[in-house]
Amino acid sequence: MKWPRFRALRLQQRMVLLFVTLLMTVQLASFYFIRVAIEEIASQTLREELQVGARVFRRLLDQNSQQLVEATSVLTYDFGFREAIATRDRDTILSALRNHASRIRASGMAVVGLDGRVVADTMDEAQTGGAYAFPDLVVQAESQGRASGMRVVGGKPYQVIVVPIRAPLPIAWVAMSFVIDDASARDLKTLASSDVTFIEVSGGAPRVLATTLEPGPRAALERSAAAVIATSAEGSRLMLGGEDTEVLATPIERKGTGNLYSVLQRPVAAGLEPFRALQLVLVLLACLSLAVTALVANRLARRLALPLARLAKAAGEVAKGRYDVAVQANEPARDEIDELALAFRGMTKGLAERDKVRDVLGKVASAAVADELMRGTVELGGEEREATVMFTDIRNFTSLCETLRPQESLALLNDFLTVISEVVEQYRGVVDKYTGDGAMAVFGAPVAEPGDAQRAVEAALEIRRRVLALGPSLAARGLPHPEIGIGLNTARVIAGNIGSSSRLNYTVLGDGVNLASRFEGLTKRYRVPIVVGELTQRGCTGVIFRELDKVRVRGRVEPVRIFEPLQLARDATTRAGRALDTWHAALADYRERRWDRARGLFERLEHEPGYERLAEIYLGYLADVAARQPGPEWDAAFTLFEK
């Protein structure tokens, strides 16, 4: 009871699992590819943005330096400043420099003579009289009137501006220095919308000079700075402070002792930000479709699995022999499940019937009987009904078998019985039993059918014809001509099952049956193949009968007329008809006590073929009545004493 249910659930679950897995696979694949594409695009976009950012950043630095140049230039045109420089008094100059540097918030200011020697330097007074540290800037200022460059002084980057002091021709150079520290990097960050780092590469390991990064990422960047700078053109990926970061290095100065690079950093996550919403929508859609699929698949699987489970359960019942299981199905079938259920229903019914048939057939011989039993029309115990009973007997079978070996005799007997069975069944009779070298058959029982007498007679004629037809092959084996005796009687009989409940025999009983057997026996006396009773004769049409006699069976008052069916009327010959008329006329004369006339006719028939024996019998009767002179109670009946 438990396992079919479990199996069904498993099928259901498996189907749901299959659908969901399929969909999930497709969705995961598409999600993966979309994600890859998105990340590709985002990465590309980020990289391009960073490159644009780098260009903007460079421009920013340029503008910044431009502004500083302008500011410095304006400052150097200050007349008082020029006057102070013209004093050539070092202390005055130094204090003027400090004053002016603080005016534009420069980190330091120096005056360099036209000879390239430092006149005064606020950042390092010891420099006085020495050669200026960045002569290249002075050279640039000489040719362009101004110079600006990023220079590292004492481990710090400075934007250094060199402009001439004009009076009105250059009389000296002013070098203004603006430090670039983390604070100025942060200012740049807001403008460049990227993290900004300044890195110096001078022989040794790259050094971060200023950055907007926290100490952790700053150290990480410093470590990989060499690689970052090596791929400066395209940009590279770095893990900075646990965050995937796109990094782009741009050289800003290649003069002086070391190379300066600006490095822009932007977290990849920021680049992916716009795609997050898209991914979220994709995930939501995927979840929704998964849920719908699971639901639909579950319903579908349930619709499929539940009837299957019911069918399996029913099949289990059937296996145990219970055929009365109910299987639900739409009729007519709406789908394959219904078809299966209906087929199952039909199969169960078929199985039940076959079982019943097997049950019945074990007990009775005939399929017709089994049919009748299955239809429930034949009751165990029997019923009274009219039927025609046939007894057949192979004439002189024992003497026929004398020259044969037992197997051959049996084969021969089977030949005859086969013929009889075939013909009986052909005429819808039932072979009730085999009786040694003959058989008993019933027409009209267990299946009542009109015309059973007619069919019985026709069957008898056919049996005889086919037995005669066996003659030539028997003659070839040196055997005598076969003859058969058939007795037919139509009567009310008891039809039913006789025996124990484990082994039943369907048969017919009654005087009428005995009488048929008697009639079969009479065929020998009258030397005719077939003897039928009066009721049988009356139940026939289209058959030419020859009345044989009127017999009184012992224990019965009423004598019975017996007949011999000669042939079907359509096969009749006129010559045979004339002899038959004579016969019947003779028979009438005999019964009407016109015995002399009867004798004359019988004597005439004595040499007619087929009438010899009959004529002989009746001439015997005539001799008997002539001797006895019977009284008026004489009814011309012949009393059967045997048996």
Add this chain to the structure above:
Amino acid sequence: MRAARFPLIALFAVGGVLAASLEVTVRDERGNPVENAVAYATPKGAPAPAGPKRTAAIEQIDKTFVPHVTVVQAGTTVQFPNRDPIRHHVYSFSPAKSFEIKLYAGTPPTPVLFDKPGEVVLGCNIHDNMLAFVLVVETPYFAKTPREGIARLEQLPAGEYDVHVWHPALAAPVPARTVRLRADETAPFPAAVTLKAQPARAPAR
């Protein structure tokens, strides 16, 4: 008596009768004539006499000093008449003459005395583009080249001179050369100079 002869000779010389001339042709390295070059000759062995010209003027016209280059003998006073309707503030931080005439219009009442030899660069504090040069020399024998590039030094008494050539944009000082002049001679003096590329100038404001 001997002492009285010298002034006589000098008188002669001044009178042009026995004087020599020096024709200084200034060309640049490409052979083009150089304008605004100054040639001056200092007599050797004797101090140069004071020249007759003791004053000069540098005007300001259309925010420009005119002339651009002026040569004066030491001890000359220079006027700075302002011909513009706006004021100027002329100054010099040059060691030879450092001065300043604060915003003024017209001609300042006091001219400026250039008493030391040397190069004086003049500017205007409110017009960065204004630029002028005054070369103060210790000889009355000097001349400035016009566009043709030829400076004529006249009325030079015969004798030995150190001839100097100067220009505001000299890339390097031109070494003086000694010439001996005879009376009544017009001596050619070719001079090749190398000039700096256009001197760096602040953009006009």
